[in-house]
Amino acid sequence: MQILEVDKLSKAxxxxxxxxxVSFKVQAGEVVALVGKNGAGKSTLLKLILGLLTxxxxxxxxxxxxxxxxxxxxxxxxxxxxxxRIKVKEIIQLWRSYYANPLEYDELLKLADLASKENxxxxxxxxxxxxxxxxxxxxxxxxxxxxxxxPTVAMDSLSRANFWKQVDSLRKxxxxxxxxxxxxxxxxxxxxxxxxxxxxxxxxxxxLGELQxxxxxxxVSFASDLKQAEIANWSGVVRISEQNHHYFLQVIDLPAFLTxxxxxxxxxxxxxxxxxxxxxxxxxxxxxxxxxx
Numbered sequence: 001m002q003i004l005e006v007d008k009l010s011k012a013x014x015x016x017x018x019x020x021x022v023s024f025k026v027q028a029g030e031v032v033a034l035v036g037k038n039g040a041g042k043s044t045l046l047k048l049i050l051g052l053l054t055x056x057x058x059x060x061x062x063x064x065x066x067x068x069x070x071x072x073x074x075x076x077x078x079x080x081x082x083x084x085r086i087k088v089k090e091i092i093q094l095w096r097s098y099y100a101n102p103l104e105y106d107e108l109l110k111l112a113d114l115a116s117k118e119n120x121x122x123x124x125x126x127x128x129x130x131x132x133x134x135x136x137x138x139x140x141x142x143x144x145x146x147x148x149x150x151p152t153v154a155m156d157s158l159s160r161a162n163f164w165k166q167v168d169s170l171r172k173x174x175x176x177x178x179x180x181x182x183x184x185x186x187x188x189x190x191x192x193x194x195x196x197x198x199x200x201x202x203x204x205x206x207x208l209g210e211l212q213x214x215x216x217x218x219x220v221s222f223a224s225d226l227k228q229a230e231i232a233n234w235s236g237v238v239r240i241s242e243q244n245h246h247y248f249l250q251v252i253d254l255p256a257f258l259t260x261x262x263x264x265x266x267x268x269x270x271x272x273x274x275x276x277x278x279x280x281x282x283x284x285x286x287x288x289x290x291x292x293x
Contacts, residue, residue, distance in 0.1 A: 001028045002064070003145055003176050009048055009058035011041075018044050020200040021058070028144070031167065031177045033187040035282060036197035042180050043078065045197070046147055049178075050075060062145075071099065074138030074146040076131075078153070088125070088133060089118040092140070099141035111166065112136035127154025135163065145176040152183060164190050184278035194278070212275045215284055220249040220257070222271040226264060234260035238284075246270070250280065 004026040011019045018041045026032055034042050047053040049060050051070070062069035083091070092109060096102035109115055112132045117125065125133065131154055138146055148167075152160040160183070167177060167190060181187050187194070188208060196204040196211075204211055217238070223246050224231075232240050236253035251257045254273070261268070276284070 002026070003028045003062065004049075004178075005061045005064075006045075006049060007059050007061070009045065009060070010056045011044055011048060011053065012056060017200050019048070019197075022197070022202045023058075024195055024202060024205055026145075026176060026178065028176050029171060029174050030193060031171055031179065031191045033191035033194045034178055034180050034197070035184070035187065035194060035278070037282065040197035041200065042197060043149060046077075046149055046178070046180070050147060071141055072144045074141065074143040076134050076138050076146075076148045076151050078150050080130075080134055084123055085121060087119055087121055088112070088114050091122065091133070092118075092136065095137045095140040101142065102140050103142050108136045108140060111139060113162070128156055128159045131155055132159065132163070135166070139170075143175075145178070146170075148177060148179045148181075150180060150182060152181060152186065160186065184282065188278050196282070208278065208281075211278075211281055215252075215276065215281055217250055217252045217276050217280070217284060218254055218273055219276055219280060220247075220251050220254075220271075220273050222247055222268045224264075224268045226267055250276075250284070 002025055006025075007023050009019055009022045022045060034045065036042055044053065048055050050073070062072065086094075089105075089109075092105060092112075096105065096108070109118060112129075112135065114120075114125075114129060114133060114136075117129065122130065122133075131151060135148075135151060138148075152163055155163060164186060167179075171177065179187065179191065191208075193207060194204065194211060195202060204214070206214075225245060228240060228242050228247070231237065231247060231249070235256035236251045237249050237257065238252050239250035241248045
């Protein structure tokens, strides 16, 4: 079932174009990763969908309708304004009061994993604890779709792993997610579709496997005493780095590369060849996987 459609959204700030004719559809139960280089417009796109910014042109429909659907969505933004002198239990109850059929208090407290902190003020929570609380608040109204903008920033590795387990469990229950993250390796594991923004437009819409096939690039690493300048001239090598005689290469034409490698194979050890991960695929598009407009 189609839950969301974005149709030809465009946005400029004064004379600066940010997004141009961005269109895509989201099916119920999908986990969609929104990625792109620095300044591509990910956060702007989320704010347009959420109604926090007004598009210059285009429209957003939810379940085929253009009416307000805020009660059907949950949100975590990078910057979350909060009331300073409020306790965890108080803000959970406050958020529940905004909805006609909210999730139970105990369920939200469990989702936040803050049972031992329910009488603590928000100012006493760590960054990771606040992020877990914001996730629980995003679920307070039992939404159909959640928009998560950098949801695991400030979490430790264990908290991040537990968070993604929660997302996967909710996905299996039919929840839909649109996510941005500075941890591409996490998006690789959780997302079934990737939307890539570049040069103000949506330049890719598909699975990680489809993106890998489209770029036809791979990662090659090995140890060798060969000179870097010689290896850099082998066919298909587009990027090379070296550390203590260990070479790391981006290769776009593997058969041609292997033709040049084979005569030197006795001078090479620890050879590995694997598909590019999301971070490398984004690097090949250019720019930095960093802060966002």
